Amino acid sequence: MLLRKFTWDDIQAIVDLEARSFAVGAYDREDLEAVFSNPDSFNYVAEADGKVVGYVVAIPLDNSSADIESIAVDPGLQRSGLGSSLMSYIEEEMVARGFSISVLEVREKNLEAIAFYQRQGYETTKLLNNYYREYFRDSRHGFRMAKRLK
Numbered sequence: 001m002l003l004r005k006f007t008w009d010d011i012q013a014i015v016d017l018e019a020r021s022f023a024v025g026a027y028d029r030e031d032l033e034a035v036f037s038n039p040d041s042f043n044y045v046a047e048a049d050g051k052v053v054g055y056v057v058a059i060p061l062d063n064s065s066a067d068i069e070s071i072a073v074d075p076g077l078q079r080s081g082l083g084s085s086l087m088s089y090i091e092e093e094m095v096a097r098g099f100s101i102s103v104l105e106v107r108e109k110n111l112e113a114i115a116f117y118q119r120q121g122y123e124t125t126k127l128l129n130n131y132y133r134e135y136f137r138d139s140r141h142g143f144r145m146a147k148r149l150k
């Protein structure tokens, strides 16, 4: 498993990974191009046997906090620690860039992702009413979660 930075050669593989990983509301190519072309964004891509199997991308919110825009792991490789590694790498990069708080948004009913984030030390800070366009498990609400970095 190789963790490395995104290159534009990865874009279609990440579009496909999003579609495979998210039941609802996957980023499409246009969304992903907007995130990766933001000059302030930073990321890691996981590669196995030359194939993209995971990624994480973050964008600064303000001087002290950065937001995890998206994280996904190939469904066939979930629950093997890859998501945790991606989170560690992106949080270390946040610290290196001078951020002290990591923030993210998650669907209220994405219980698996919420369990994952809690395991990483994130706590819910806000309910986001009808934050999402599409329903997932009968809800469009979300949570903002945050973690103080060292």
Ligand SMILES: CC(C)(COP(=O)(O)OP(=O)(O)OC[C@H]1O[C@@H](n2cnc3c(N)ncnc32)[C@H](O)[C@@H]1OP(=O)(O)O)[C@@H](O)C(=O)NCCC(=O)NCCS
Residues within 6 Å of the ligand: 021, 022, 071, 072, 073, 074, 077, 078, 079, 080, 081, 082, 083, 084, 085, 105, 106, 107, 110, 111, 112, 113, 115, 116, 117, 119
């Ligand atoms: C969320 C996601 C990135 C986690 O990646 P992962 O590689 O499977 O996570 P890890 O293997 O590092 O999991 C670490 C811990 O998080 C928790 N966790 C992860 N997936 C979980 C699940 N489906 N249900 C319950 N707890 C879960 C567990 O405590 C797990 O430890 P364990 O396997 O020893 O029990 C991955 O499931 C994913 O891509 N999901 C679809 C996309 C998505 O929902 N992204 C987040 C949107 S906000």
